[in-house]
Amino acid sequence: MKSDSLAVKQRYDRIAPYFDGLQAIMEGFFYRRWRKKLWAKVEGTHILEVGVGTGKNFDYYPVDAQITAIDFSPAMLKQAELKKTRKAVTVALNLMDVHSLCYADNTFDVVIATFVFCSVALPQKGLKELSRVCRPGGQILLLEQVLSSSSLLATLMNLINPIIRAVMGANINRNTIKLVKSCGFSYVHIDADSGHFFKMIEARK
């Protein structure tokens, strides 16, 4: 797992300066709308964002919230720092691996991640960390690329996954819903409007 995680980190370090450009079309057509919808669901002011990347969620942060955001790629975090300054966003950015968060149990009202668990080397371990640092009754909010339930699309996604992983560092063929459901949350809801390729997931500790 260590080498898997290292490979993922190195990939994101490499693409960090171009990441926003590479994602621009998907961002404009799909992701932006879903980010807005996800952040509108936030209940609580003490928030942790994991896998913050270049800071694409900054535009949707609630103004009155106390937000901490982590990522394990120094180059992605550097892009987030630049965006934080440019957009005058109030957020504490920390270099950290989601497999072992340095926060105490039950710290945050909300833990949020967008398009992160498609690249985390041990997703179930990471999800359990999200649960650990979330307070009882608190929210885990996720936007995740997942393997389509259509067998034709799933076959295609499995075929092109190695290329996507090599270029973007992410897997498009994970069954993240099953993983979330296996993590012992008291409630898991999948937004019915999220399509074949990505899902909006709300879980409660």
Ligand SMILES: C[S@@+](CC[C@H](N)C(=O)[O-])C[C@H]1O[C@@H](n2cnc3c(N)ncnc32)[C@H](O)[C@@H]1O
């Ligand atoms: C596809 S990017 C998404 C970035 C951002 N959340 C967004 O919505 O644009 C995935 C991010 O997860 C981070 N990541 C992957 N594995 C991680 C881990 N084990 N710990 C912390 N961050 C991780 C990567 O460095 C990268 O910034």
